[in-house]
Amino acid sequence: MTRLAAFACALLIALPCQAADPVGRYDIEGGNPGGKGSYKGTVEVTRTGDTFRVVWQIGGQRFIGTAIGSTSAIAVSYRSGSDTGLAIYTEDGSNWNGVWTYAGGTQLGTERWVRSSP
Numbered sequence: 001m002t003r004l005a006a007f008a009c010a011l012l013i014a015l016p017c018q019a020a021d022p023v024g025r026y027d028i029e030g031g032n033p034g035g036k037g038s039y040k041g042t043v044e045v046t047r048t049g050d051t052f053r054v055v056w057q058i059g060g061q062r063f064i065g066t067a068i069g070s071t072s073a074i075a076v077s078y079r080s081g082s083d084t085g086l087a088i089y090t091e092d093g094s095n096w097n098g099v100w101t102y103a104g105g106t107q108l109g110t111e112r113w114v115r116s117s118p
Contacts, residue, residue, distance in 0.1 A: 022067070022074055022089075022096060023047055026113035028056070030100075033107035043113055054078065087111065 025044045032039070041058035045067070054065040054076050065078030065087070074096070076087040085105065089098035096113040 021047075021071065022052065022069065022091070025116045026096070027116055028058075028111055028113050030058075030111035031109055033101060033105055033109040042116070052076075089113065 022045050025042065028039075028041050028043050030039050030041075031037075039058050041056055043054060043056045046053045048066075050068070052067040052069075052074065054063075054067050056063040056065075056078070061080055063078050063080040063083075065076040067074045067076040069075060069089075072091045074089050076089070078085055078087060083102055085100055085102040087098050087100035089096040089111075094115045098111045098113070099108045100111060101108050
């Protein structure tokens, strides 16, 4: 089992069933796995019961995910077209820092969410 998968399993086991509140709109900056370029975009998180809907807009591409988590960490499975993957974020004040990979990936990308002004 990879370290990312082990961390995700530990995170999900340790979190309470009732998810907390990363809800909001964020500006994002990220780095692709293996240091293969960077990107900017936006992400919006909305509550959908005990889970969250996460929608990224990066360039002309839209990624849609489902998240579970707490006030300190969330795990997101996402897809865009035929691409799927997993991301894990930790709270940093009102912002979030994370790592992500595509399904079957062997390297991690990074991403920072900075809460947008209302």
